[in-house]
Structure formats: structure tokens, C-alpha cells
Amino acid sequence: MTDAAPLEVVGLSKSFGSVKALRDVDLTVRRGEVHGLVGQNGSGKSTLVKVLAGYHAPDRGSVIKVEGKDLGAQPKLRHMREAGIAIVHQDFGLVLNKSVAENIAVGSFVPARWSRRVNWRREEQVAADLLSRLESHIDPRAMIEDLSPADRSIVAIARALRNQRPGSGVIVLDESTRALPKDALEDFYRTLRGVVAAGGSALMISHNLEEIMQVTDRVTVLRDGAKSGPTMTTRDSSEAEIALLMLGKIVTQDVHTRVNESPRAPIQVRGLSGRLLTGADLTVRPGEVLGVSGVAGSGWDELPYLLTGARRASSGTVEIDGRVIDLSTAGPARCIAAGLALLPEHRIDHGLAMTLTVAENITLPRVRRRGSPWHIGRRWQRRETDAVLDGLDVRPRRADIPVGQLSGGNQQKVMLGKWLEGQPELLVLHEPTQAVDVGAREDILKAIAAIAGRGVAVVVASIQPADLAAVCNRVLIFHSGRVTHELFAPAPDDIVDAVYGGHLELQEG
Ligand SMILES: Nc1ncnc2c1ncn2[C@@H]1O[C@H](COP(=O)(O)OP(=O)(O)OP(=O)(O)O)[C@@H](O)[C@H]1O
Numbered sequence: 432m433t434d435a436a437p438l439e440v441v442g443l444s445k446s447f448g449s450v451k452a453l454r455d456v457d458l459t460v461r462r463g464e465v466h467g468l469v470g471q472n473g474s475g476k477s478t479l480v481k482v483l484a485g486y487h488a489p490d491r492g493s494v495i496k497v498e499g500k501d502l503g504a505q506p507k508l509r510h511m512r513e514a515g516i517a518i519v520h521q522d523f524g525l526v527l528n529k530s531v532a533e534n535i536a537v538g539s540f541v542p543a544r545w546s547r548r549v550n551w552r553r554e555e556q557v558a559a560d561l562l563s564r565l566e567s568h569i570d571p572r573a574m575i576e577d578l579s580p581a582d583r584s585i586v587a588i589a590r591a592l593r594n595q596r597p598g599s600g601v602i603v604l605d606e607s608t609r610a611l612p613k614d615a616l617e618d619f620y621r622t623l624r625g626v627v628a629a630g631g632s633a634l635m636i637s638h639n640l641e642e643i644m645q646v647t648d649r650v651t652v653l654r655d656g657a658k659s660g661p662t663m664t665t666r667d668s669s670e671a672e673i674a675l676l677m678l679g680k681i682v683t684q685d686v687h688t689r690v691n692e693s694p695r696a697p698i699q700v701r702g703l704s705g706r707l708l709t710g711a712d713l714t715v716r717p718g719e720v721l722g723v724s725g726v727a728g729s730g731w732d733e734l735p736y737l738l739t740g741a742r743r744a745s746s747g748t749v750e751i752d753g754r755v756i757d758l759s760t761a762g763p764a765r766c767i768a769a770g771l772a773l774l775p776e777h778r779i780d781h782g783l784a785m786t787l788t789v790a791e792n793i794t795l796p797r798v799r800r801r802g803s804p805w806h807i808g809r810r811w812q813r814r815e816t817d818a819v820l821d822g823l824d825v826r827p828r829r830a831d832i833p834v835g836q837l838s839g840g841n842q843q844k845v846m847l848g849k850w851l852e853g854q855p856e857l858l859v860l861h862e863p864t865q866a867v868d869v870g871a872r873e874d875i876l877k878a879i880a881a882i883a884g885r886g887v888a889v890v891v892a893s894i895q896p897a898d899l900a901a902v903c904n905r906v907l908i909f910h911s912g913r914v915t916h917e918l919f920a921p922a923p924d925d926i927v928d929a930v931y932g933g934h935l936e937l938q939e940g
């Protein structure tokens with residue numbers, strides 16, 4: 432065993448044309464440590480990961496060493512993988528219409544062997560073993576598209592482990608934990624500790640500073656592509672210190688933005704059923720922000736899609752202004768026409784057109800209302816886009832580039848921005864602050880309050896108690912497909928108690 436570090440980058444730079452995404456970054460991941468990498472949206476974290484993945488070639492003069500060995504000027508995906516660097520990307524990179532075992536197997540074959548000669552029974556066994564190491568019972572034959580976000584992230588992590596020799600290598604996690612509910616997170620941290628206790632290492636990117644404090648041994652902060660201060664020992668640091676290094680300003684983690692609801696008639700949802708929901712009844716008032724949460728499998732995260740026609744309900748109606756829409760027959764077009772708007776969880780699947788520009792994405796929802804696309808006034812488009820770019824501090828502040836070139840958090844801001852300037856009857860948001868840094872989180876929560884302040888009824892579906900507590904007038908908690916708790920202006924702990932309370936009682940009893 433050598434005492435060289437599992438991963439060392441020296442003077443790493445990466446430019447995209449005139450954009451310097453990384454500038455002269457030094458970073459060492461030690462054996463047996465979880466190393467945190469944090470920074471504002473667009474600060475270069477994913478770019479660093481993509482260089483480590485062999486996806487982007489770094490600029491000249493950058494050095495990447497694995498176990499002391501210099502990988503040369505342009506390491507390729509295969510070189511990085513053979514060296515033991517395994518990446519879990521921000522959006523997992525799973526193939527939705529393939530099975531768990533197939534997804535876990537991808538990457539361990541050369542393409543020519545990706546054929547009938549693969550022994551699928553063996554692959555299923557390999558997948559089952561990896562999943563059980565993560566204490567998960569996901570069926571290796573299940574399709575990814577049928578899995579919850581939490582299960583998908585576990586599959587992605589199992590796939591990374593597949594390429595790992597136990598006791599070596601570095602698992603790189605790019606916001607891989609953000610979709611995990613609290614209980615799954617605890618299991619995941621335990622697994623990660625097992626991996627590093629056995630001599631493996633991890634490089635973990637997260638916008639959740641509480642998680643960074645809890646899980647990492649050391650932490651490196653990026654700001655505008657460069658290191659902001661030296662790498663720190665986590666326990667000698669604090670959330671406030673890290674946030675200051677990231678943003679250059681103090682942020683209040685404790686945002687409070689509730690607004691008063693309007694006296695107009697409430698929107699009534701009756702008997703809403705889907706795969707997990709069983710006859711949910713609820714009302715939302717114009718101007719109210721209603722939170723929705725629960726454990727995995729309780730149906731809370733199905734509600735945004737059933738309620739907006741994005742997924743067909745098996746039964747249920749929504750009544751707006753005396754008009755009743757049957758959600759078991761109405762498709763998305765009808766729901767949009769009735770003023771039901773959705774901010775989905777997955778940007779890539781439903782939320783954004785990656786090859787269209789920022790301006791086109793922001794103005795898309797209202798183009799339909801204004802008539803055919805060729806009637807869009809350039810000036811109108813410009814004004815709408817500028818308002819969103821300024822309001823949410825999208826970086827770079829460019830309307831004309833494809834959304835796909837923005838960092839993950841900035842894409843999230845654009846997706847939210849699509850609805851900021853509009854006036855839907857009901858806006859349903861699923862995990863609205865995912866992927867954004869602590870500064871942008873505050874901006875987004877304030878923006879949600881502002882939308883409600885204009886008289887829009889808002890539903891926020893989230894597993895983040897702090898987000899719900901900050902912005903919701905009322906929070907509904909689901910268990911087994913039904914609403915079991917209604918909390919008025921709750922504190923984060925009240926929400927945690929209501930979501931997990933049932934389970935704790937069972938364990939204690
Ligand atoms: N393919 C690309 N072409 C041009 N610019 C790019 C490309 N990929 C990234 N960038 C730019 O590089 C910068 C760093 O982006 P990166 O995705 O690394 O940020 P990040 O720290 O991961 O942010 P987030 O927290 O939002 O995910 C951003 O300004 C981004 O717009």
C-alpha cells in the first residue's frame with residue numbers, strides 16, 4: 432500500500448470559450464475521508480466532476496493524479512474508471528426504460544459486448560449483491576421509470592460501487608443525495624461511512640450545508656471557479672463560515688416569507704386517486720401556500736402530477752371558480768388551459784427544453800396564450816426574460832444561450848422563472864429549491880411568497896421541512912395515500928414529527 436493520495440488535482444483549469452469555469456484548483460482527497468466540495472450555483476463543481484469523469488479535457492498544465500500516478504493531459508472516461516474514480520452525476524444518468532440490473536451493468540462492459548452474450552442472470556445477482564450492500568431491497572428487474580427518486584439514487588450509487596475495488600478508489604457524488612428522504616438518507620450515510628471505513632474515499636458535492644457538516648471530514652469551497660480559502664477540517668468550521676466563503680455574504684438560513692391568503696373561493700380537490708393516493712380531499716385558497724409532504728410511498732409526491740394533468744388520475748376532480756375538471760379524463764392541455772401550472776421535479780424529463788435558449792424557455796408558457804410563436808414580440812420576450820434573470824440572479828446573465836449550458840442550479844432558477852411572471856390559477860411546485868445554493872434558496876422562497884401575494888393558489892410538495900416551514904400557511908402530511916395531519920404555520924420539527932411520528936411510535940411500541 433502506498434501512502435499516495437487516492438486523488439490529487441493540481442492547478443486544474445477548464446475554460447469554455449471565454450468562460451473560465453475552473454481556475455487553478457488544487458484539491459487532494461485522502462484515503463478514508465469524505466471530502467466535501469461546495470460552492471454557489473455555477474461555481475464549477477460539476478465541471479470539476481466532468482473533468483474527473485474524463486468527459487471534459489482540462490486546460491493545458493492541469494495535473495490529475497490517482498494513487499500518485501499522473502493520468503496525463505487528457506484522461507478518458509475509461510482511464511478514470513480503471514483508476515477507481517466512480518461518478519454519480521447530478522441527474523443520475525440512468526436509462527429510464529431499462530432495468531435496475533441493466534443500468535448497474537452499463538459501464539462495466541465495452542460496447543461490443545453489450546449484447547446477447549451478457550449473462551443477465553449473473554448481472555442480476557451482481558446488482559442484488561450491490562443493492563444489499565446498500566441495505567436496499569430494490570428488485571434488480573424493476574424498471575428505473577417505476578422507481579421513486581430515492582430508489583433511483585440508490586441504483587446510481589450501486590452502479591458507482593460496481594466499478595470499485597473495496598478499500599480503494601474515490602466515489603464522486605454530485606448532489607446525489609438531494610432526492611433522498613430523511614430515513615433513506617440515514618441509511619445512505621451509514622453506507623458511505625462503511626465504504627470509507629474500508630479504505631475507500633468520497634468526494635461529495637451538496638448544497639445542504641447541514642449535510643456537509645454532518646457527513647464530511649474536510650471541505651473545499653469553490654467560488655467563481657477558484658478555491659475560496661484553503662481546504663478546511665469540517666469540525667473546525669461552521670455552516671456560517673462555509674456560506675460566507677461561498678457567497679461572500681451572510682445568509683439567513685431561517686427565511687420567513689408567509690403571506691396572507693385572499694378571501695376568494697378556494698380551489699377544491701375531491702377524491703383524488705392515483706397509484707398511491709386513495710381519494711385525497713383538499714382545498715387551497717388563492718394567495719395561500721399549501722405544503723404537502725410525507726414518507727416515500729405515501730402518495731404525497733404523486734399529487735403534483737395528478738393535480739395538473741401531467742399524470743392521469745384514476746379518479747378525482749378539481750373545482751376552480753365553479754368549473755369542475757375531471758382529472759381522470761383531462762389531459763395536460765386542458766389543465767394548462769384551466770390555469771393549472773406545474774414545476775416538476777425532473778428538469779430534464781418534463782421541465783426544460785435543453786437545446787432552446789434561456790429566453791425561449793422562460794417565455795414558452797405564455798407564448799401559447801399570446802398565440803402562435805411568430806407573433807412573439809422580441810421586446811416582450813426580452814422584458815419578461817430580463818425580469819426573471821434579475822429576480823433570481825441567474826448566472827451567467829445570458830438570455831441567448833441554450834439552457835443546457837447552464838449549471839444545474841441555474842437551470843432550476845430558469846424553470847421556476849417560467850412561472851414567475853405569469854398568473855396561473857394554481858401553481859404546483861415539486862421540490863422548488865432543489866439544486867440551488869443557500870443564497871438562491873432564499874430568493875426562490877421569496878419568489879413563491881410573491882406569487883401567492885398576487886392571489887395565485889400555490890402548492891409546494893417537498894421533503895424539506897425547512898422550506899415548507901418558511902413559506903407555507905398550512906402543511907398536509909400524507910400516510911398511506913391519505914391526508915393524516917393538517918398543520919397550521921408549522922415549525923420544521925412539527926413537520927418532521929408528523930411525517931415520521933407514526934414510524935417512531937411503531938418502533939418504540
Ligand atoms: N458545456 C458548457 N458550455 C459552456 N459553459 C458551460 C458548460 N458547462 C458549464 N458551463 C459554465 O461553467 C460554469 C460552471 O458550471 P458548473 O455546472 O460546473 O457549476 P456548478 O458549481 O456545478 O453549479 P450548480 O450548483 O448550479 O450545479 C457555469 O458558468 C456554466 O454556465
Ligand SMILES: [Mg+2]
Pocket residue numbers: 476477478521838839840
Ligand atoms: Mg452542478
